[in-house]
Amino acid sequence: MRKIYFLNLYLISFILFFSVGLFSCTSTKKVKYFQDIPDSGQLKTIVKAEYVPPVIKVDDILTVIIQTIDPLSASTAIINMGNIPIASTGVSLNPSAISTASQQVSSGYLVDKDGNITLPILGKIKVEGLSTSDAADAINKIALNYFKVPTVTVRFSNFKVSITGEVLRPGIYVIPNEKINILDAIALAGDLTIFGKRDNVLLIRENPDGSKTPYRINLKKSDMMSSPYYYLRQNDIIYVEPGPGKSAATDASQARYYTLVGTVLSVIIVFLTRK
Template sequence: MRIFSGKIPLQFILLGIVISSLSVACSTNKKIAYFQDVPDSLYLKVHENQVKKFVDPVIQSNDILQVTILTLDPGENSVLSNTNSAAFPVQPSSGGGASLPVNGFMVDRDGLIELPIVGKIKVSGLTTAAARDTIHNIVAKYYKTPVVNVRFTNFSVSVLGEVQRPGTYTVPNEKVSVLDAISMAGDLSIFGRRENVMVIRDSLGSKKVVRLDLNNLSQTVQSPYFYLSQGDMVYVEPNKAKIASTDAYRARNLTIAVSVISLLIIIISRL
């Protein structure tokens, strides 16, 4: 008795293609959601002492500071504050695009800024709050009850790799986490490795690198790199699916394979 006639029914061929496609889809990277260590049915409480404490950034050479000094004499305010400072190119807060000029006082290599009337003041190594108090104490010698405010003008972080809008982002405040930076960059793409996000920090002339696992909430918030410093770079590595999709040879071979399969289906369906 002849069981196999030599011809494979078209239905079996199509069924095989469907099963193969499903198996490929099921084998793709499943680590898409953040913080997978938090179950759907469980409230995970992260205690305050488990979160890495935020440390105010300190002023360094080449930082640009916005210094505002208000006194009882309105005519002196424009002289003392940023209206009399120099303009420096700073990347726009949207990331990418041409640099925009901003007014500010640049910290020189000796850690000094020079204010009108007041003169040179040492600010490197200080937080903006400490620099504010230092400037206030000096200005108070010349003006009654001055109000001083100091903030970074060029506090920026860079986000590169598998995000929607890679670029350098100027942050309006000093407290920004790695999640804030990723959010500003439009979130990770579907090809970003959430378990392997790299933070690169310039520290005393050397580069420090750490990898964060965004699938693990407790580990991420406890990292000393959870809060970013001025000039930090966040790099999101592509996963294997992205690497495969950008491989020209693999894409060419896949196209050829699909064409051959389609041709075989047409030939077999006509036999």
């Protein structure tokens, strides 16, 4: 009887140790970014990625603000009124996301099929193929004929990226600043979950002809910050694939159940054999 008692104690101990090993925390090596940067000593210099300003395309929506030395000018107010946001009726992929497309509807001036925007007073202005800075200069030249010392600001109203997969807040994000990199975008989405594959993030980019090209990015390597895909472009899609730990976590609750049942049965057997 005493031998059976100790045998069951060994069984319980084995189950407990097995449970701890099964559900212990994942090694930080699997989730750490930029693993090729040393923790101490002289840090490496990372080559700066080249930033190419996006150009305006047909169907883009632009925010155009004109300011003059007369802040009460009714003419400029009419132009600036075209940028007032409109209430949203869209559906969000994630209502808790801060900057989803459903919460920020693009408003402004649409680039028509001929590559023009039509501004009150100023008329049609060709902007297709220009950066926002060049478009501001083009508008400013025309505005000089109507206003005294005008200052023109042009921004994209529909510069958005989609972030999906193993991130905390997947969604479509409207970006107020066109110079955004992949790390900024991931931060907007609340970072990768513990299950996201950091060495194989998929970036899908839209080509000028409308086709899509996929690229793979390794967040564990610092040279990704020198990549031509480090800075995002309009309509980029970021997909974070689940790692092998995802399937294990899906079955974790079932495994915990079996472990708990086994432990309870072992305890019952111990008490029964002691009688």
